Amino acid sequence: MVNQRLRELKPAVRERIKIVLIPTSRQDMDHLNKNIKNYNLNIEIAQEKPFLDLLHEIKPVLYLSTNSHNVKEAIGAGFGAATMFLGDYDNHSAEVLRVAFDGDGVLFSDESERVYKEKGLQAFFQNERDQEGTSLALVRMVV
Structure with a gap:
């Protein structure tokens, strides 16, 4: 939705935000593929490769994960990374993307x-x- 809105505001602007998921299991991949197709999401799924090889290929500006070991590895390799914590968020919004830094x-x-x-x-x-x-x-x- 963010990319769509940016294109509406500035048609010459190409995709600004790219989301690449790195699944942890084959079962995750199948489930993710089904939901991406079902909801017509513009999300890539990374192919199975060693974790750091994937990061060097993707070159993310920001890597987010609930796996703190992977986050430490990403930081050690020079990537911006942060550990995400799962929580019960009450204020979901279909129209507003909230990011805090x-x-x-x-x-x-x-x-x-x-x-x-x-x-x-x-x-x-x-x-x-x-x-x-x-x-x-x-x-x-x-x-």
Whole structure:
């Protein structure tokens, strides 16, 4: 739906968001294929290959998984990755996509966090005071 809406707003824009699923079993693959066809979803299913080979082939901007081992492996290989936690979400929406990011190092520079880690809390506070009137350096996100 996001890609469809982007095309409506800017017809010259090609697909901006690509979703590739990496199934963990043959049974998952069969079930996923059935649902993708049933709901006419624009989702790819990765072929069976070693996990890191798949990531190097797909070159994801963001890899999300409930498998923390795979997330650590992805990060170690230089990919942006995060562990997803399963939960019972009450506010489902068919019209709104809600994504939240931690700002430091995702949306803007992580300079203050680096100062804190290298020099401690007092240096962090001083850096924040020193940089109060300075605009944050944005991290370039390609959507």
